[in-house]
Amino acid sequence: MTKVTMVVNGKSVSAETEGRTLLSGYLREGLGLTGTHVGCDTSQCGACVVHVNGKAVKSCTIFAQDVAGAEVRTIEGMANADGSLGVVQQAFQDHHGLQCGFCTPGMVMSSAALLAENPKPTEAEVRHYLEGNICRCTGYHNIVKAVLAASGQDIAAIPAE
Amino acid sequence: MYDFEFVKPSTIAEATKALAGDGAQALSGGQTLLPTMKQRLAAPGTLVSLNGIAEMKGVCKGDGGLHIGAATPHAVVAKEAAAHYPALAALANGIGDPAVRNRGTLGGSVANNDPAACYPSAVLASGATVVTNKRKIAADDYFQGMFTTALEEGEFITEIAFPIPQKAAYVKFNQPASRFALTGVFVAKYADGVRVAVTGASNDGVFRWKEAEAALSKDFSAAALSGLTVDSSDFIHDLHGTPAYRGNLVKVLTARAVAAA
Numbered sequence A: 001m002t003k004v005t006m007v008v009n010g011k012s013v014s015a016e017t018e019g020r021t022l023l024s025g026y027l028r029e030g031l032g033l034t035g036t037h038v039g040c041d042t043s044q045c046g047a048c049v050v051h052v053n054g055k056a057v058k059s060c061t062i063f064a065q066d067v068a069g070a071e072v073r074t075i076e077g078m079a080n081a082d083g084s085l086g087v088v089q090q091a092f093q094d095h096h097g098l099q100c101g102f103c104t105p106g107m108v109m110s111s112a113a114l115l116a117e118n119p120k121p122t123e124a125e126v127r128h129y130l131e132g133n134i135c136r137c138t139g140y141h142n143i144v145k146a147v148l149a150a151s152g153q154d155i156a157a158i159p160a161e
Numbered sequence B: 001m002y003d004f005e006f007v008k009p010s011t012i013a014e015a016t017k018a019l020a021g022d023g024a025q026a027l028s029g030g031q032t033l034l035p036t037m038k039q040r041l042a043a044p045g046t047l048v049s050l051n052g053i054a055e056m057k058g059v060c061k062g063d064g065g066l067h068i069g070a071a072t073p074h075a076v077v078a079k080e081a082a083a084h085y086p087a088l089a090a091l092a093n094g095i096g097d098p099a100v101r102n103r104g105t106l107g108g109s110v111a112n113n114d115p116a117a118c119y120p121s122a123v124l125a126s127g128a129t130v131v132t133n134k135r136k137i138a139a140d141d142y143f144q145g146m147f148t149t150a151l152e153e154g155e156f157i158t159e160i161a162f163p164i165p166q167k168a169a170y171v172k173f174n175q176p177a178s179r180f181a182l183t184g185v186f187v188a189k190y191a192d193g194v195r196v197a198v199t200g201a202s203n204d205g206v207f208r209w210k211e212a213e214a215a216l217s218k219d220f221s222a223a224a225l226s227g228l229t230v231d232s233s234d235f236i237h238d239l240h241g242t243p244a245y246r247g248n249l250v251k252v253l254t255a256r257a258v259a260a261a
């Protein structure tokens, strides 16, 4: 076992790992941050997306030891300091961007990464960026609306399709 | 997944030492290797991460054209190669999805040589040089059939040098479930001729379509391809496409790539 230290949601944390401990397992089992979901465990669904040094990555497909020392942000770090929902989270709630909620942590993390790179994406850019995030419930339209709303754009003109 | 010892060297020399050991395997982005290990199709005793080696990262212009460190993620190539070799940057930007591109690397993709991967077509069509910790390998000698390359035990890719073409384009017909290429074609026009590399079609992995190269070297236009036929007898047959379907795609995508270049 090797002790791995990282900065998760702004706090320095550490947990024991094996070589094979995945970042998703480190977060969920090591730190109890179960907001990061594991859907497929094969890098297909995007439920496990977190930010490592500011970049969206699939935590089920990274070894914890390979990102020792990194800055990690998870869904638990997306709320405002006072505990209220962050902009992207609030937009998902307002626009019904979730149903069962299983994909939502990954959707929110991917969407936040998109908005950091591209603050005013087009609808097509949102759909393209979320290609690696699978949702079995919503049919995606409300997720796309939520992301556009979170970017401060007028979504009235977007048809429900 | 079976457990293993994890090491993360910070220089090529240290990695060479670590990978000389019995049962040691290189890890780059892990986007292919981790799923493989989870299925227990690979079970290295020691995993040597190449992600901490600064000299294996980045994009820069040099004598051999555009030099890209093997440990450079696809997303960085997409951004940093754009001004120098736009077709290569666009290819990198079309791999998988953003999270895969933030992690997966040039070296991992070219080492793996998946028959449906995108990068091998760029390496072959550019006549690139694959630089390893031991030697330099010409693209034409490097690819040796699906999942097979000229790399030997303990050898790993450190960088790839891409001669910059006058014109080039990669056109990929997406396999929407895997996000790999169902079939993809990379066309590159150099002063001394045109090179055409096809991925996602042959059971032998990436290959050069020499008839198209000859025709396009004389006349770089989609019309120059019209009389050509593609021998699809040894093409991949799966539920997504028959060999004949892929054969047709090769011709269609080559024409589109020429038009886009």
Ligand SMILES: Cc1cc2nc3c(=O)[nH]c(=O)nc-3n(C[C@H](O)[C@H](O)[C@H](O)COP(=O)(O)OP(=O)(O)OC[C@H]3O[C@@H](n4cnc5c(N)ncnc54)[C@H](O)[C@@H]3O)c2cc1C
Pocket (backbone or CB within 6 Å): A042, A043, A044, B025, B026, B027, B028, B029, B030, B031, B032, B033, B034, B050, B070, B071, B094, B095, B096, B097, B100, B103, B104, B105, B106, B107, B108, B109, B111, B112, B114, B116, B117, B118, B119, B151, B155, B156, B157, B158, B178, B179, B180, B181
């Ligand atoms: C959802 C998804 C979609 C994808 N879509 C595409 C796509 O559209 N097109 C495409 O081309 N690819 C696609 N990929 C594959 C992706 O590009 C991988 O990142 C790539 O194939 C492997 O690179 P890696 O850095 O992750 O390598 P790893 O998984 O770390 O390694 C792969 C293999 O190469 C070996 N290796 C790694 N680095 C080196 C090196 N420097 N020298 C020698 N050997 C080395 C490893 O030992 C291992 O055997 C996709 C993957 C996923 C998960």
Ligand code: FES
Pocket (backbone or CB within 6 Å): A037, A038, A039, A040, A041, A042, A043, A044, A045, A046, A047, A048, A049, A058, A059, A060, A061
């Ligand atoms: S759980 Fe990681 S991509 Fe599905």
Ligand code: FES
Pocket (backbone or CB within 6 Å): A097, A098, A099, A100, A101, A102, A103, A104, A134, A135, A136, A137, A138
């Ligand atoms: S809300 Fe159920 S999977 Fe997306």
